[in-house]
Amino acid sequence: MTITRRSMLTLSVGAAFGVVAGMRSGPASATAEDAMAKVMEFTGGTEPATGTITLDAPEIAENGNTVPVSVSVESPMTADDYVESVVIYADGNPSPDVITFNFTPMSGEASATTRMRLAKTQNVIAVAKTSTGQVFMDKKEVKVTIGGCGG
Amino acid sequence: MASVKPRVKVPKSASAGEVITIKTLISHPMESGQRKDGDGNPIPRQIINTFTCEFNGQTVFSCDIEPAVSANPYLEFTAKVGEAGTFKFTWVDDDGSVYTEEKEIALN
Numbered sequence: 001m002t003i004t005r006r007s008m009l010t011l012s013v014g015a016a017f018g019v020v021a022g023m024r025s026g027p028a029s030a031t032a033e034d035a036m037a038k039v040m041e042f043t044g045g046t047e048p049a050t051g052t053i054t055l056d057a058p059e060i061a062e063n064g065n066t067v068p069v070s071v072s073v074e075s076p077m078t079a080d081d082y083v084e085s086v087v088i089y090a091d092g093n094p095s096p097d098v099i100t101f102n103f104t105p106m107s108g109e110a111s112a113t114t115r116m117r118l119a120k121t122q123n124v125i126a127v128a129k130t131s132t133g134q135v136f137m138d139k140k141e142v143k144v145t146i147g148g149c150g151g
Numbered sequence: 152m153a154s155v156k157p158r159v160k161v162p163k164s165a166s167a168g169e170v171i172t173i174k175t176l177i178s179h180p181m182e183s184g185q186r187k188d189g190d191g192n193p194i195p196r197q198i199i200n201t202f203t204c205e206f207n208g209q210t211v212f213s214c215d216i217e218p219a220v221s222a223n224p225y226l227e228f229t230a231k232v233g234e235a236g237t238f239k240f241t242w243v244d245d246d247g248s249v250y251t252e253e254k255e256i257a258l259n
Contacts, residue, residue, distance in 0.1 A: 065221060065222070066221040066222075067221075070227075077231075090219055093219050094185055095217065095218070095219070097217040097219065098217055098219040098220065099214055099215065099216055099217060099219070099220055100214065100215040101212070101214055101228070102212065102215070103212060104210060104212065105231075106206060106209065106210075106211040106212075106230060106231055107211060107212050107228065107229055107230060107231065108170030108171075108229045108230055108231030109170055111228070111229055112212070112214075112226065112227065112228040112229075113225070113226070113227040113228075114220060114221075114224065114225055114226050114227070115221040115225050116219050116220055116221055117183070117218075117219050117221055118219075
């Protein structure tokens, strides 16, 4: 069969359409379920308690590219009883992981601050794990006016 | 990366047993891998993925850092000082580059 210019055109338009239809419109985001699954992975299956850990994040972030976030966990921070790590998740970002802070008794206090990117309004979750096997969690919703994922 | 610069703020001295606050900043674009260039091609990820603070050779504090941490990553944390010595700060880039800074602290 001769390939006419018309059939070539129809074929290529059809292929292009198929490619475009298959593309997502933007970065996919995590869901609250993805973030909770990560929390349970971090805790090794133990349901975290509330209290003892405080997550500080603004109620409204004007710039999603740089949102200050702090965590603080009450702990004696002695060799027998100290906070080993605190992990932060953002449940509406393309990926929920943000940062893991690893403490030692030499930290003195289990507290740390950083700045994170939030793609849109979502929950920020902090989970602490201590050397004695305890786990604690705090969660805050941060409203984001201008998203910070470069999209 | 020519423009990567660490800046650290550590008190000049502390009393034994005092908990001090350390502030660190490093200039780095923290390319998340989510952005696209003008032609629509994804810009590859390149971030600082690890930070470590040691005191007299012992690890005090460290971070595992993901692309959701903002450009020019700021990290503030505490350390309990028992003796005079040297803090060493290390940042590791995805491309294997290692950036370091050191600060001395005296005992009151």
